[in-house]
Amino acid sequence: MGICAQTVNPKLVSAGRSGAFKRNSLYGNPATREGRIKGGINAILAIKNNPRTNFTIAKEFVKPIRSSELAEFLGIVLGDGSVSDYQVKIYCNSMHDYDYALFIRTLINNTLGLDVAIHNRVKNTLELVVSSVKLVKFLNDQGIYSGNKILNKSVVPGWVKTSCDYMKSCLRGLMDTDGSIYFHNHVTKGYQYRNPVLCFTSHSEAILHSVNEIFSDLGFNVKNSRAQDRIFIYNCDEIIKYRDLIGSSNPYFLNRLKSF
Numbered sequence: 001m002g003i004c005a006q007t008v009n010p011k012l013v014s015a016g017r018s019g020a021f022k023r024n025s026l027y028g029n030p031a032t033r034e035g036r037i038k039g040g041i042n043a044i045l046a047i048k049n050n051p052r053t054n055f056t057i058a059k060e061f062v063k064p065i066r067s068s069e070l071a072e073f074l075g076i077v078l079g080d081g082s083v084s085d086y087q088v089k090i091y092c093n094s095m096h097d098y099d100y101a102l103f104i105r106t107l108i109n110n111t112l113g114l115d116v117a118i119h120n121r122v123k124n125t126l127e128l129v130v131s132s133v134k135l136v137k138f139l140n141d142q143g144i145y146s147g148n149k150i151l152n153k154s155v156v157p158g159w160v161k162t163s164c165d166y167m168k169s170c171l172r173g174l175m176d177t178d179g180s181i182y183f184h185n186h187v188t189k190g191y192q193y194r195n196p197v198l199c200f201t202s203h204s205e206a207i208l209h210s211v212n213e214i215f216s217d218l219g220f221n222v223k224n225s226r227a228q229d230r231i232f233i234y235n236c237d238e239i240i241k242y243r244d245l246i247g248s249s250n251p252y253f254l255n256r257l258k259s260f
Contacts, residue, residue, distance in 0.1 A: 061134035062113060068169040069111045071160050072249065074142065075173025076104060078154060078207055083139055083146045090177075092126040100176065100250040101126045107249075150203055156210035167214045168246050174211055176250040178202055181260050184234070196260040198233040198242060218245070 064070050077083070081090045092101045105116040108130060117129045136146060145152040160166045175198075184197045202208050205226070212231055215222045220242070223232045233239055239260070248254035 061132050063138060064111055066159055068165045071166040072169040072173040073107055073111055075170040076177055077144055079174045079177025083136055085146055086133055088130045088135055090128040094120060094124045094126045096252040101128060103249050104128055153206045155206045167218060171214050172246050172249060175200055176248055176253055181256050195234060196239055198239050200231045201229055203229050
């Protein structure tokens with residue numbers, strides 16, 4: 001007798017039907033669109049509720065509203081950040097910027113609702129990592145592009161320049177990451193002078209142009225040096241004005257600003 005002619009046990013048929021009905025009630029009929037949707041949702045829930053699973057689910061990302069906090073985050077990314085196809089990374093000096101790294105993590109948590117991993121890297125570097133394809137797309141839409149921000153001409157988003165508060169916050173993020181303050185020694189007419197200098201450095205012409213515009217719109221008197229890829233504030237009154245009007249979220253930079 002061939003296999004096809006064998007008698008099938010009715011009890012096995014009944015058990016199979018019972019199992020199929022139960023599976024369909026839980027996960028939906030795979031032969032229908034509704035069933036596949038239901039099965040997918042239940043599969044996601046099963047993954048979320050099982051800590052032992054090796055599967056990962058993309059983090060939820062809700063497009064943030066325009067705010068001073070968002071403007072500061074964008075300034076930080078334009079300063080010491082990098083954007084890939086899947087992640088956003090921000091770099092800090094592990095010797096004196098640890099508190100600032102914690103501030104950035106809290107800023108991202110509160111503004112974007114995303115988790116931030118902090119890693120110690122070589123050469124005294126702290127690396128903050130946010131893994132979110134949707135965040136990357138959001139940044140791209142803002143004009144902060146994946147890959148080389150210099151070659152791709154990433155810029156300060158236009159909406160930042162519609163509000164003084166937005167401009168102050170974005171400038172704060174840029175200066176806290178790519179800004180510096182130091183003493184400049186020089187001799188004029190036989191007299192030696194020692195002046196504090198506030199400086200912003202970037203190899204991106206587009207970013208330098210944006211920062212120069214923001215300084216100008218906020219009423220600062222700055223000097224440009226395209227040869228050095230820098231923008232300077234030499235006047236002591238202007239530096240005090242920066243301290244009082246813009247300030248800093250980076251404790252190390254703020255302490256230097258106050259001491260100078």
